[in-house]
Structure formats: structure tokens, C-alpha cells
Amino acid sequence: METANIVEKVGFNLLKQAVIYLPEDVKHALQKAYAEETSEAGKTQLKAILDNVELAERHQAPICQDTGTIIFYVKAGAGVKNLDKIEETLTKATRRATVEVPLRPNSVNPFTQKNSGDNTGRLIPYINWEIVSGDSIELTVMPKGGGSENVCISGMLVPGEGIKGLKKFVVDAVIRAGAKPCPPNILGIGIGGGADISIKLAKKALLRPLNEPNPDPEIAELEKEIFEAVNMTGIGPMGLGGKTTALGVHIDYAYRHPASYPAAVAFQCWAARRATARINSAGKVEYLTHRMW
Amino acid sequence: MAVYKFKTPISEEEIRKLKVNDVLYITGTMVTARDQAHRRALEHFKQGKALPISLEGLAVFHCGPVMKKEGEKWIPVAAGPTTSTRMDIFEDEFIKNFKVRVIIGKGGMGRRTTEAMAKYGAVYGAFTGGAAVLAAKAIRSVRTVEWFDLGMPEAMWVLEVEEFGPLAIAIDSHGNNLFMEVQKKVEENKQRIYQKLGLSP
Structure with a gap:
């Protein structure tokens, strides 16, 4: 198939x-x-969000x-x-989207502070690769806002404290973040x-749909426990108070070194x-998250 | 919680009616100012130079909008609020010198600003972070842009707005600060959460 042309169109x-x-x-x-928020201030914020x-x-506006x-x-x-062409192709798609959608230019050289103006630069757009069996490609884009990115954290916990240490790490991170990440948030938690690896897993966990708990029932239970705990903070929508601080908590993990307990929390606004879309070997495109397309 | 609809210029008497948790909609003239515009405005004041527009009784919006130019006209595309805490170092002087009545942004402001608002009669209205289209659609027209040399986000955009809101009054002119109250409650709740999770503080 004409990988490059299709990938550019799908990326855009x-x-x-x-x-x-x-x-959805x-x-x-x-x-x-x-519907469930009881704080008036919080409800006003959620109404503005939905509007x-x-x-x-x-208006087809960002x-x-x-x-x-x-x-x-x-x-x-x-x-x-032609997998080697995908990076170049997605960079082209990003340039085109910056002009045509439009997107705000958000790619800045960290030394000169100069904005490239087209959302590209060294390693940006960033591509996470996964090789799977078969002959189709699944493409996902995550345009990640700066406010929520600024409070993402990674830490090395004490292995002896186990899951308790992790729970405290997450609750403290949410409280420290307060209104900054534009709550209600989705929390991605990466362990091990x-x-x-932990921060990468945390960020990738943000892609899982909110109605899909972790397939492992014990981890799903932990997700629920942390979800309920952070919603007890009272931070609420936009930090103005209320019971909706998180919309979901997603955990992913890898095995850890005996001496290390790496953990990370990725915040999503x-x-x-x-x-996400899938391109099959015949070049047929199926949009998976936005079916009305 | 009461809902108010004010037209600019807003008087001190009107602003003093507002209490935290009230909701405000503004019609009239609003001016954007971020870090650089705040700094320049205060420098102008120090040097006895007039601002391009008198801010007395107006609303100031912490916002770096995305605007597009069609012919000679500027059209707002997206205009959500930016984090207000960065302007905390300027805002007390700003309120005192220019008699601004409403500061609009997200995330709240600190003690210095809260005290200035009580002393000179101003409020902080929180606009929902990320609600950029809602904001852009309440802008009827872009009257002018001043200090464009600062760049599109940092320039001073003079906007005519209609029922711009909802603005959650998070700091009133009576010394109340909703964000600080929420933070205090969150600290109290933290102990309950630790207990529930079986953690030691």
C-alpha cells in the first residue's frame, strides 16, 4: 500500500x-x-466545560x-x-494541521527559546513505537496540554512501603497540583x-478509555480505591471545590528491581x-475513537 | 450564590456587592494582559505616561488569545485564561494605580492580590480553564490591539464582550479567597484520606 500518503492523511x-x-x-x-457534582462552584465549571x-x-474550533x-x-x-518513512510523514501531517486546523505553535527550542512556528522540532512530534504481529498500522495521537504536563511527577519510592507508599505518592501529587492541571483530571500511574519506564507507562495509561478498568481485577480495585481517595480531596472542578477532582485513574506496571520502586503520575486535563485509527494492508482506514468521521 | 450581570465601567459600589461563589457576566470593554503587559503598564505609570486606554472600571483578562486577521479585522479563534499566579507580583499595584474592577484568569491568586482587592474594591473572576471557544464566542469584536510588539499572546487586546462568563467570583472585595478556603479544606481532608487508605501522616 501507499503507506506515506495514507499515513499523512490519517495523521492529519x-x-x-x-x-x-x-x-465519547x-x-x-x-x-x-x-449530574453528580454537589458543589455549586464546581457545577458552574462543569457546565462551562460541557458548553x-x-x-x-x-464551530469546528479547537x-x-x-x-x-x-x-x-x-x-x-x-x-x-516503509515503516522508516512514518516519522517524516507524521511530521508533515503535523505541519499541515498547524496551518489548517489551526493548532497553536507549541514547539520551542529549549536553548534559544525560539518557537519553530509549526509544532515540529528535534524529536517533536514524538513517536512511541510498538511492533506487533500482522500487517496493519494503528495510529494514535495525543495532543498533550502544558498545564497538566507541568505537574506530572516521577519518583523512587521505598520498596519496603509497597503499595501504601504508592497511594501516598499519588494523593500527595494530586493535592500539590491543586487547580493547576485544569481538573477534573485523568491520572495515569506507572509503576516499576x-x-x-514508569513515566512512559503512566502517560500511555492516559490513552485507555475511561469506561475500561484494568483487566487485572486486583489492579482495577486499586484504581478504584485511588480514584475514590483523590475525589475526597475536595479540590473539585478547576480547583474551586467539589467532589469531582478526577474522572479516572489508570494504572500500568512493569516488574521492578528488588532495590527500586519507581513510580510516576501523569496528569491529563x-x-x-x-x-486513534487503524490502516489495514489494503489501505483501508478505520477511525476507532471518532466514528462519526 | 447570586448571579450578576455588570456593564463596564463598573463602579466600586457595584463590585462591593459581589461575594465569593457568586457568578458574574460582563458586558462592555475588557483588556487582556499577561506578564509583559503588566510589567510595561506599571513602568508607564512610574514614568507618568498614560496607558493606551484607561482601565478604570474595566475588566482585565489573563489571556494570550489565538487571533486571526481577516482583512483589517481581528477575529478571536480561541481565548481561554492562563494561570493567574504569575501575575501575583504585579496585581496589587495594578489594581491600585489603574482602578481595575475585575481580574479574570484561572487557578486563583494569592494574599497580596486579595488584600489589594479588599482595599481598593476589585474582584477575581475565575473563568473555566480550557474553555477557549466559550470565551472567544463572547467576544463581540476586537476594538484594537496595543503593544503588539510584545507578540500575539502578550499584547494588550482591547475587546468588546457580551455576557462574558460565567466568572466564578473566587476573590471578593471583602478579603475572602475561595481558592485559599478550598486549599485549607483539602489539607483537612488529606488526614481523612490517609486514614481511609491506612497511611500514617
């Missing part, structure tokens, strides 16, 4: 879908939060002016040809592997933007 469409339309599971979670989501759809750092996740079938 995914970027456009992601910044304009929230995934996130919308439902926000609607449920609005804004609807307006963005109606939900938030911060259209994020562009991150792709690529699940490539081992049988797919090493410092780099309420504008939890993501979009």
Missing part, C-alpha cells in the same frame, strides 16, 4: 479530530460529573487554545513496509521498570484529547 485527520472533538468516554464522564465542548464541535505537544503512538504490524 487524527490531529483535527483530537483537538476539536473529545472522545470523556464526554460521558464529564456529563456524569456534572465549551459543544461549541467547539459546532476545544482549548493550548493544542498541546504532539505525541503519536504507533502500533506497527511486523509485515508493514525504571524511572524512564479535562480536555483529554486523543484519537
